[in-house]
Amino acid sequence: MNTTEPIITIENLRVEFTQERQKAFALRGIDIAFYKDEIHGLVGESGSGKTVTAMSIMGLLPKPAATILSGSIRYEGKELLSLSEDALRTYRGSKIAMVFQEPAKYLNPAFTVGEQIREMVMLHKGLNKHQAEMRARELLGLVGLGKDGRALGAYPHELSSGMKQRAMIAIAISCDPDFLIADEPTTSLDVTLQLQILKLLKILKKMKRMGMLFISHDLSVIREIADRVSVIYAGKIVESASVARLFEHQMHPYTRLLLLSIPDARHRGKKLATIAGQVLDATNDPQGCVFAPRCPLAKELCYRESPKLIAHEQGHTSACHFAEEAWDL
Amino acid sequence: MNFIKYAAKRFLRLILTIFIISTIIFFVIRVIPGDPALVIGGVDASPSDIQAIRAKLGTDRPLSVQYVEFLWSILRLDFGRSMISDEPVISLILQRFPLTFTLAVLGLLIGILIAIPLGVLSAVKRWSGWDYLGLVFSQLGMAIPSFWLGILLLLLLAIKFPIFPLFGADSPAGLVLPALSLGVGRAAILLRHTRASMIEELSKEYVVAARAKGLPESVIRYKHALKNALLPIITIAGIEFGYMLGGAIIIEQVFSLPGLGRLFLYAIYQRDFPLIQGGVVFIALIFSLVNFVADMLYSIVNPKIRLE
Numbered sequence: 166m167n168t169t170e171p172i173i174t175i176e177n178l179r180v181e182f183t184q185e186r187q188k189a190f191a192l193r194g195i196d197i198a199f200y201k202d203e204i205h206g207l208v209g210e211s212g213s214g215k216t217v218t219a220m221s222i223m224g225l226l227p228k229p230a231a232t233i234l235s236g237s238i239r240y241e242g243k244e245l246l247s248l249s250e251d252a253l254r255t256y257r258g259s260k261i262a263m264v265f266q267e268p269a270k271y272l273n274p275a276f277t278v279g280e281q282i283r284e285m286v287m288l289h290k291g292l293n294k295h296q297a298e299m300r301a302r303e304l305l306g307l308v309g310l311g312k313d314g315r316a317l318g319a320y321p322h323e324l325s326s327g328m329k330q331r332a333m334i335a336i337a338i339s340c341d342p343d344f345l346i347a348d349e350p351t352t353s354l355d356v357t358l359q360l361q362i363l364k365l366l367k368i369l370k371k372m373k374r375m376g377m378l379f380i381s382h383d384l385s386v387i388r389e390i391a392d393r394v395s396v397i398y399a400g401k402i403v404e405s406a407s408v409a410r411l412f413e414h415q416m417h418p419y420t421r422l423l424l425l426s427i428p429d430a431r432h433r434g435k436k437l438a439t440i441a442g443q444v445l446d447a448t449n450d451p452q453g454c455v456f457a458p459r460c461p462l463a464k465e466l467c468y469r470e471s472p473k474l475i476a477h478e479q480g481h482t483s484a485c486h487f488a489e490e491a492w493d494l
Numbered sequence: 495m496n497f498i499k500y501a502a503k504r505f506l507r508l509i510l511t512i513f514i515i516s517t518i519i520f521f522v523i524r525v526i527p528g529d530p531a532l533v534i535g536g537v538d539a540s541p542s543d544i545q546a547i548r549a550k551l552g553t554d555r556p557l558s559v560q561y562v563e564f565l566w567s568i569l570r571l572d573f574g575r576s577m578i579s580d581e582p583v584i585s586l587i588l589q590r591f592p593l594t595f596t597l598a599v600l601g602l603l604i605g606i607l608i609a610i611p612l613g614v615l616s617a618v619k620r621w622s623g624w625d626y627l628g629l630v631f632s633q634l635g636m637a638i639p640s641f642w643l644g645i646l647l648l649l650l651l652a653i654k655f656p657i658f659p660l661f662g663a664d665s666p667a668g669l670v671l672p673a674l675s676l677g678v679g680r681a682a683i684l685l686r687h688t689r690a691s692m693i694e695e696l697s698k699e700y701v702v703a704a705r706a707k708g709l710p711e712s713v714i715r716y717k718h719a720l721k722n723a724l725l726p727i728i729t730i731a732g733i734e735f736g737y738m739l740g741g742a743i744i745i746e747q748v749f750s751l752p753g754l755g756r757l758f759l760y761a762i763y764q765r766d767f768p769l770i771q772g773g774v775v776f777i778a779l780i781f782s783l784v785n786f787v788a789d790m791l792y793s794i795v796n797p798k799i800r801l802e
Contacts, residue, residue: 225705255708258708259708261702271700273718273724275795276718284713285707370577
């Protein structure tokens, strides 16, 4: 596995949201490490804390609703959580960049694609107008929006949804970040476009040797793109392993059930498996395992004691008391 | 190319508006009671005198003939002659128009200068002192009628502290108080729109994306959000300008300014048909032109509109 130092390390991150005097636990102490030249997939259902994780790294959690209760996020060993807003800003966009789910909403409708790239490289890289223009042209060529620079003068609404996402990727990588967060970048696109964008991200990762956090609720997309996968459930990482290993051998019942719920041609005619029960209410703070109420294997221990994320062979980690046992679902 | 098509479409709409307004005003002033011949002839005129005046004015001819003649005169931008003074209507209007127009422009300018900075500040620093100041200002501004504000300003700044002249527009200083009374009410409305528009833009996703790019908050607010927030304001300001022309007519009475307002008011008293018609059509034309320009401006700043 990866023996070098991680670019970003998250340790015991706990994030709480307060809304109308109700407290909700968005992240219940997560540990995760991201490496250079590796695409780390983060998979989980909506509300499980994927985007909160991304926004915590960016330092863009909504204020004052979100509070970081404890934990640390380090970029190349430097603690990001203790940085001032001004200091953080020098990381955002230049070292750590982000691609969002719906490019139509996240691109500014009133500025051309060229301007949205130029302002960023002028700010972070100190380029002058002419250099910025050249850089923008080069970036658009890189993401497949043509080398003639026609897309430079285009407003977002003049581009198709696939082109918009390419433009947003061009903006994100414009300052050669070490780390790219892609939050469901293909979810709003149709399947053929999805594959093109995944391919583009893979190429860019290789070319720029970036680390990448790729967020998705879709295991098949994760399988397509990621090198490593972490599964998040109700604000906790329940399992993490290399893609090859995770799809072959699951060490957490939630992951197994998640895989069983994907339609598969080999099981044609059989009823599709579903996970009984509902996601743990975010206002709930159970003593035991967050998945226990829905877990078919849950024992008394699971309700009493919260399982820790423990490393097993081949860098496979799992937060289940019975990870090593052979169970069948 | 798209822009030209869009502009042409808008211009056609302008022509149609003018046509409809001309038709309405033509028939309305003839339906309501009041005969210019009676006004000109006075109480002592005999029926045959009145008939003679009618023949001279042309009001004895069938309505349809008068209507076609009227439309034809509008096409030539010649609104006929005043029935009372016998001067060409267009020259009467053009003599008075610069003053009213200046007043409306100044009023709008004052409105914009107050509304946009305060509206943006209110939106950016919500529930701060600035926001409350904006709130109080806009509530008062909307509640106070402009003519009453005008009278108050006169009492305070022309009589108690004689800084500005009491009436007349002989010096530019004479326009300050009227423009202020006009602008404050409009500013109140523009301010509410600016604040709401800015708050809406600041909650949009592209603002999050701009933060993720590491842009300073000032750039995010005053470049990214403001440009989007001002787009609807351009349209509203155009409409406000139309109200300003109407409002100027009242304010001219308060400050005794020889503008269009007083001209039209006397025209109505005296049933001076050509002058009333000409005045209404002229104001409609100016209003439509200003909105046409606002629409063009809007489409230049917001390229999205051209495709619609």
